Amino acid sequence: MPMAAEDIETMIRAAIPDAQVEITDLAGDGDHYAARVVSESFRGLPRVRQHQRVYDALGGRMGGVLHALQLTTAAPSTGIAP
Amino acid sequence: MSDEVQDRIATAVNAADVLLFMKGTPLFPQCGFSSRAIAILDRLGVEYATVDVLQDQAIRQGIKQFSDWPTVPQLYVKGEFVGGSDIMMEMYEAGELTDLLAEKGIPQAG
Helix, strand or coil, rough: CCCCCHHHHHHHHHCCCCEEEEEEECCCCCCCEEEEECCCCCCCCHHHHHHHHHHHHHCCCCCCCCCEEEEEECCCCCCCCC | CCCHHHHHHHHHHHHHEEEEEEEECCCCCCCHHHHHHHHHHHHHCCEEEECCCCCCCCHHHHHHHHHHHCCEEEECCCCEECCCHHHHHHHCCCCCHHHHHCCCCCCCCC
């Protein structure tokens, strides 16, 4: 059962409140997404930990329901508020 | 998950300087993410070993726990978990993967 882009976004925001989330439906099939997540809380964290925080937010769906989520994470590049 | 499986994974991780847990083999990757990981390693020109998780269900489940990471592929360098294919791509594009391998003393031909 695929997951809607809004649901992915909602789950990430629930766990990482300041997150800017951008979801792209790669294949137009509601099953292959790319997500870009930017959060101040990622600053100074290794990439592995940043991705792990997003996976935690998705509560075990990654690798299961979400077998094809391409993920990019970053801390905001400037001090300017979004 | 049995300790025996975790031990087998630890042994494999420590036995190869660069080890990729993947779906399929380097010649016949069985998913796009594994294929991308192989392309990156080939481009870097490093020697690497692979474990095909599709051949062993215990490893396929066990590696997720071992690394605390939900998906395959997974890259290990000198026993240290580096990440999945998205992280490999980000690091490769930023030149960080080359730096990491150099730091760990792993020869690259790419």
